[in-house]
Amino acid sequence: MSALTFLGAAGTVTGSKFLVERGQQRILLDCGMFQGEARWRRRNWDSFPVDPASLDAVVLTHAHLDHCGYLPSLVRQGFRGPVICTPGTADVAEIVLRDAAHLQMEDAQHARAGDYSRHDPPQPLFDTEDAERAIRLFQPATGRVELDGTTVTLHRAGHILGSAFAELELAGESLLVSGDLGRQHHPLLRPPEDPPAVDTVLVEATYGDRQHQPLDRAQLGRLISTTAARGGVTLMPAFAIDRTAVLLHELAGLMRDGLIPHLPVFVNSPMALAALNVYRAAVTNKSPELRPELLGGPDPFDPGTLRLVHSVEESMRISDPGRPAVVISASGMATGGRVLYHLERLLPGKRNTVILPGFQVPGTRGRALLDGARSVKIHGRYIPVRAQVVGQPEFSAHADSDELITWLSAAPSPPETVYVVHGEDHARAALANRIRDELDWTAVTPTHLERVRL
Template sequence: MTKPTLTFLGAAGTVTGSRFLLRVEDAGALVDCGLFQGERVWRRRNWAPFPADASRLSTVVLTHAHLDHCGYLPALVRAGFHGQVLCTPGTAALAAIVLRDAAHLQEEDAEHARAGGYSKHDPPLPLFDEADAEKAIGLLRPVPFGRPAEIGGIGSVTLHPAGHILGSAFAEITIGARTLLVSGDLGRPVHPLLAPPQPPVGADVVLVESTYGDRTHDPLSTDRLASTIRRTARRGGTVLMPAFAVDRTPVLLHHLKVLMDADQIPHLPVYVDSPMALAALDVYRRAIQERSPEVRAGLERDGDPLDPGDLHLVHSVEQSMRLNQPDHPCILISASGMATGGRVLHHLAHQLPQSRHTVVLTGFQVPGTRGRALLDGAKAIKIHGKYVPVRADVVPAPEFSAHADADELVAWLHRAPRRPETAYVVHGEPDAAWTLAGRLTGQLDWTAVVPRYLETVVVG
């Protein structure tokens, strides 16, 4: 019998594009199915032919609903995949929102490129369309936390709470007598809305993310955000927050409510301008109202924890356009979090040239994205084919990250019931991945490896 193998089709050498191919004899399954984001060298890989026969994969296991973990699924369907997609109920609810939005943006970006004449392709085509997304959504099979589910031809998977976003999980995959643990993205013990990650299970092989593998977060504090909002309001500006719709938006709304309730910031109108974020807010509100075990207890005691008081949910394009040039101080939360697409691009195009405004970057910014360019101090960024000067304040706020930092990752892995044979450090920029691998070797006495893109290893 041929031993099971694992091939790193993504999240190797970069922090996006999580795709891990498991093979047992002639059977295959994919753990996560994410889009590459950031620099062009990575984004081009989304367009490369899938390096396996997609029609012969029995299963995709999704750890959570972020685009870099689920966003390639419609493209995989277009390539012939028709199997089951196993995920938690929370991930199924959010992934449907994310995939529909991703398809819409793919089609919108292709149309912008066609109308603006700045594509190298004629005509510009989307990677996938809304029909592909709907087919992918139809394959989602929700599985409750802690309940094993069969992976055809491979074994079984059990999903455990990871505390990163609603529905996020780490995967315990059993292949015969062997166990593989895939961390997905691990959350933080201090997440204001979600319960901490459950301890890891014992495993022979571990795949662990390393987004912040070479850094530690400052203690969670809203002081910098509060002072930024006060300063911007005094000069009559807008605080624009590009934010990941499926987790960062609810977290920011909760922090804004706490700050306004305590009179630490002015009671400004807060606008949420992202169709995806509005749909995700409904999912989070349901989980809070139903007292989901994923959610921190007692959140609902002081009313809606996601309503700062003067909350405006922006639905129409006309409403969104009026927010390009607000005539009053306000807070505007819009997707996407790394300014790679969506309505936030129109707001940035209008507000970046004006010094009275502020842009607050509330999450990890992948190299090659507009968000990373702003973080690195760019004096102009390219939006819809044109360069826009940057005169607004740009304020980083990494303390709101939903990713475990290096210390939190090591502490979580230290709780594993036994030492694995090998730990593969993935989903991180090279410096972050190698730094975390060194800590696992030095502090935990593990064999830790940073795999190469398309490398195949034996896991049996």
């Protein structure tokens, strides 16, 4: 008998971890951190439900923190097996884990200095040594991987560079884990491959209850131009992986088409700069993941006014540029990183605009800003919010409800069960209802730590 246990992303949109057991074999599908509300973040500090040393392997669908960020903690607790992923995910996850370790240590240091932690003394969840040990376990794969009788195949998911959905074949049964599915019209990446026929599907539901609207480029242009006209700065807290590259590509198009003035564009995030190098290398190497129209032309990520910020000193100098500009900085939900210094300086100014280009998890500063907070707490003190705050969910790299249903319906045959995961409860319930009503499949919204037979 094979079993599946939901160790994360069941009841919340983060912390993806799914344990598959067949006899004595244990494989963990994704290894993400919980983010957002304190009740979820505290789970990162819980002991892992099984002995990490007993895991035979970890399979990563992609390199976002809520899918790979718990890996150094797992290694700290004794995991030593292979980490199966695509070459692109290995390249990007290396950047993500090093940055996460740095932020963990930096946050603990800030908490010690400011005396605002619940822990005494404040400690990081993991450190740089744990991250490096995790990175050394990566085993990039491009085809089928055999793990003691279980076969793992990674298929293109079109969410970020290297992203995949994972197909497992074990003891006559088959399982598919969607990871995060990309859009049909991602500006940089080709769309997801169609799913194969399997017995069981785990599908994400980040946008399971809504549809994306097309990006109104003219409206975005007016927003940035109006901010510049009043002498303000447009700040975009952006995920370093993929979102920064997408925003640069869009800004280049807006300037080229005369929809915004030729403003200086600062990218201030070490992780974003490293990820941008990976995306540029993919363009140079003509990666099959990229849309063909990106290949063979000029740099698709440079609007002509691009300024890459490397040092902390330079970062502090441009925390408020003092003139109209666009600043892109991580993290995308304003949970940490250099963007916090920009928010401290820019949120109190009425001339400035903060654009939130993507999903904001409940409990994050980004969600608080999106929901109209009049002040937000940064580095232990409250900062007034007088700047204009605008959400731009059109930049999301997640498939919406219609795209998820279309993707599922492309399977050659119906699965026995679809487990709807990685979404807020209302989004999961809405998608599960659509799967039942429109596809006539069995769809379930599992609970945290629930265990089911395959």
